Each structure stands twice: as C-alpha cells, then as structure tokens.
Amino acid sequence: MFGTAIMPVETGLWDAVLYGDWYVSLLGIFIACFVIVNFIAVYAGVNTLMERKIAARMQARIGPYQVGPHGSLQWLADALKLMVKEDIIPRNADHLLFRLAPYVVFGGSFAAWVALPFTAGWSPAVMDVGILYILAVSSAVVIGILMAGWSSGSKWALFGAMRSAAQIVSYEVPVGITLLGMLLMYGTLNMQEISQAQETGGFFGFLTDWHGGIFSWGLFRHPPFTILAFLVYYTAGLAETNRTPFDIPEAESELVAGYHTEYSGMRFSFFFLAEYANMFVVAAIATTFFLGGWLPPFGHLVGRTFLVSPLLEGVFWFMSKCFFLVFVMMWLRWTLPRYRVDQLMDLCWKKLTPVAFINLMAIGVGEFWHLGGLMLGVAALAALGLLVSKEVARAEPVIQTPALNPKS
C-alpha cells in the first residue's frame, strides 16, 4: 500500500536509495553509521584520558602515567577492562528494562549526531527540521535514564533518575527559548543553512552583506543579547548532560552513582559513551548557533590554510570549536563545586528562563527594527555595567589578613 512512500530523512543517501543506485547508497548509510559509532567510541575514550589529565593538572597531580608513554594508552586499557567485566543484573531488577535502558540512552544521543553539520554542505542527514529533530531525539535520553533508575530496583538509582529527569525537563525550557531567539535571526531550522547564514551580516542586522568573519557569527549579531543567549544555552546544555556542577543525579556523596549505580561492564560503558556523546552534541549545537558552525573565524582564510580541501577545512573548524567547548566543560567540572537541588531549580526557573525570554524579545525587536535593537543593546549594556559596579562596590573583601583585622 505504501510501496513507494519515502522516508523523511532527506539525505542525499536516502534519496539515492530510492531513486538511484540503492546498493551503493545503502552501503553509504552503513558506512556513515559505522564511522559515527566508532568515532563516538574513540572520542569518548580519548576524552576520558583528557579529562583525567586535566583534572590531574588542576589538582597538581600527574594523572594516569603507567599505560603507554605518559599514560596515553590508558583509555584503551579502560575500554578493554569494561568489555571483559562481568555483566551483573541485580535480583530485584526488572530484567527486560534493565537490559534495554543503556541502549535507549545511547540511541538517543547517537541519533542526534546524524543531523550535525560537520562541514559545508555535508551532514550525515541534511534535514529540514534539523534542530527540532536533535531536540526531539534527545528526549530518548531522559526516558532511558528513567528506565535505568526504575528497573534497577535500588533506591539510589531511582532517586538519581528522578533528579536527572526533573533537571533535564526543567533545563529544556531555557534551551528551547534561547534557541528560538537565535532562530528568529536565521529563519530556518536546517543546521546547514544556519551555519551558512553566519557567513555574512552582523551588528544588529544593519550590515547584511558584510563578510565580518567572527563578527558575523551568531554570537555577535545582537550584542549583548546574543552573548547572553550563548551563556544561557551553554549553562543549560551543561545541565542537560548531567555534569558537574550540575551532576546532582549522580552525586557520589549522596547517591553512590545515581541512575547507573547497579550497572557494570559494557552496559555501564554505554551510559558513559552517551554522556560524552551528549557533551559533543551540546557543544556542536552551540557551535552551529553561535560560533559559525564550520565557518573559519576570518573570512579571508577560506582556501588559504594548510588544509587543501574546503570540505576538510570545514571539518577542521567545526571540530576545533566543538572540542574547545567540550574542553571548557571539563575545565568547569574540575573548578566548580556541585549545586544543591534547590539551587539548581532556582538557577533554571528564576534566572536562566527570564534571561532567555528577555533575549528572545530583544532579538525579535532587533531583527524587526535594527535601530531599536541597537538602543536596547546599549541600554542593556549600561544596566549590566551598573549592576556589576554595584555588586563590586557592595562586595566585602572575603579574606582579611590577621594583621589588618583589628578584632583578632
């Protein structure tokens, strides 16, 4: 009945399966998936090593040092250990859901990867609804976490899952509203077109044909609102990945390890892979919306760098920006302490959400009436300056040396 109905995923690949050499394209789809899955695995492995090395550096330690030169092969040893470990399922667990949960979580974060714009004109799947698709499939992660927490039959896991779901659902609000504001500027949901739109333009929409390089990126379109939007998105995105300072779902001091307390071996490592894959997805969305996607920071660099092909150049810039943002996430993890649950909800609903709404309205005004946007921007800068100077004036010096303190 639906013989020639066609999948919506408008990849060149799918189109070719249906209208062209289907075997070549089917092979292409398998290769694309194979490459992405393996890339996630290797990237997550290398990132664990990087994370441990960064942590060690920040705590004045050396970190892993035994396997390979300077510990550089530690991640392979870890992966091997996880693969050969015994797979334990608790007696109280709901066996079916317990086995299924890691795959649902990993599937959710893997599915988001196929819509990322890795380079000019090439994503694994070029979709008309790109960013909506990414936000939609990411919801499978929440379901998977709830599944893991409930099926484990352990109170630690259940509490972790509840906290995690509450956190992710709450932080989806500022994420959605912030991205909505940026979408006002680009007028498309397609990730490729969003990247492309940041090649020209800038400064409150006054300069439409200007190749401003870094100043044409979404980040500097409507200062300071777009910069605030970037900070709101990045903070909320960090919270959605359940990482420190937002890692209350797996707070070691309270919940053992949260929703994956009862998992071991390969199933545990799926949660692990999903966490790192999610970090990359958050970084990639931030890159695409605010940092120009695969565009080089200076327009005149196109075709003049050491990378011969413009496609490779796009991959280079996209990956560099994403990895930088992932690095900042690690940096924050080892710098900031963990929030409490009430502080977390307070930050989301009373601070980030109102700021996101203000950004949305201000960007809307700026897109409709450029001069109004400029005036709003100046007013916001003045208000921010006033606020900061008041805070600075009010803040008392925290540390006083005993010699200067008359009471001691």
Next chain:
Amino acid sequence: MPIQEILLNIFFYAFALVALGGGIAVAVSRNIVRSAFALLAVLFAVAAMYGFMRADFILVAQVLIYVGGILVLIIFAVMLTHKITDVRLSNESAPGPAAIFACLCLFFALAAVALSYRWERAAPSREATVPSREGQPPIRLELSMTQGDGRTGVTPGGTVLDGFVRCAVAARGQGGEAQARFRLERGVLKESVWQWSEFRTAEARFRAAEPGTRRAEGSFDRLPPGPYRWSARIEDFEGETAWVAFGSQGEGAAADFVSERGLTKSIGSAFMGPYLLPFELVSVLLLAALVGAAYLARKEVHRQG
C-alpha cells in the same frame, strides 16, 4: 516489484508491528511503568509512520511533545506516587461481553472509514487539443502529474514534495510509433521578474492504455526547491507537435508547480498567516491550563490576622 519498494515495505511492516505490539503491551501489561515504557515504542513507531507519509515536521513534533514532554511526565508522576512497587493495577478489565461489544463497534467504525476512503485518486489533469500536421485530425492531449509516490495527484499550481515528481501524458486518436518529450522549466527571480529557462527534459515511449488512448510517463527526481513549469509534446519520425503546458501559460503566469523540501516552511507560514488567530487562542488555552495547574499545586498559605 523493484527492490526499493521491497525495502520500504519491510520498514513499513516492521514499524507497524512495533506500533501494534507496543499498543497491546500498553493495554495488557499489569504493571503501569511497563505500560508507560511500551507507550514509548508506540509513539516512536507512529512517528516513523508519519515519516512514510513525508510529514517530517509532524514526526518531529510528535516525538518532541509526546515522548519528550507527556511520556516523561507520565513516568515521572508514576514514580512520584507512594509505594511505586505496589502499583500493579494499571488496567482493570471491563466485563467480557461489554468489552467485546465496545471493541467490535470501534473496529467496524474504523473498517467502514478505511473501506470507504478512496485511497487511489486520479490526478487532476489538463486537456488541450493541438493541431496536428496537415491532413490529419487534431490530437487531444491530457497532461497529469503526481507526487513521487505515483499516487497523490498534483493540481496545477500545487506543491511537489522533496523534488520527486512523475508526469504523464495521454493522447487520444493517435497511432503509430511516437514518443513524448517532457520539458521542465525552472523559474529564477531576477529584478523582481520571474525568468524561466529550460531545466531538464525527459522522454518516454507511448504505450496503449485503453482502446484508442496511448499514454507515456516520465519522472524527474532531485529537483532543487523553487517554482517550475512543465510541458509536453509528441514526437515521431515526421516531426513534432507544439508544446502543451500543464498550467495556464503566458507572460507573468504563475508556476505550474513548486518544489519544496519538507513542509516546515509551509506549516510555519500557515501558522503565522491564515491560522494566526486559532494558534494564539490555543496558546491562551494552554496558559489557562498552566495557571490552573499552578493553582492546584500551590501550597496553602495561612495568613495570620
């Protein structure tokens, strides 16, 4: 059956199976949490069905709202209930005969709708009579167009999804060896004037369809988004007829069809255009629901004095 169709059928039946199986699991599971997780499978499978209908925006909206919002809230609420492990009664069975009667009624209603619906429709066509060569009667041509699936007709001025379209021309009173040539012109906006230039052509052989009628079909794939015109003519050994256009032609005429990638843009324009008032009214309704929820969930504050 070409292998593409087999592949798609496999996918379709797999998703249908998941949707049905999940639905049965939702209904018969004695554990409410398992029911909720089975609902996940149903929602994803139904989303995939939307995919088969090329409704990718609806697909994403379904996953975003039902999976990301409603399902998470259901599971969340279940987990917040007291003594979660004791919650076993998710479905109390109604008495047998009444349940069977209700199900049969529903089944017959659905079956009646499915059987009475005309699943295959003839594509709207445009007829034209072209002068033939001297000494021969004029030829009547009938032009029609369908979407890539070959089943949904495209009206003149309509929209073609994802750049795949099939054209057909039928000729009455025409015999002998002949072929049809289809011509596609693409419109480009230059200084606020549409300029049309030939984009692609395709040719197809005439085959007898009914007595006295011969038919030729051509197809175009991977058309870039934009407006198009298409026309056809008949060619044989001695020459060719004039071009017959699908839409009303002439200078400044509208496009015969518009190629679009996905329907997101159209849905967005519809929401912000003709359906703006209903759209906003629905949002007011949601706001009212939100206020109501906040009222119900608020803590009683007893003011003294």
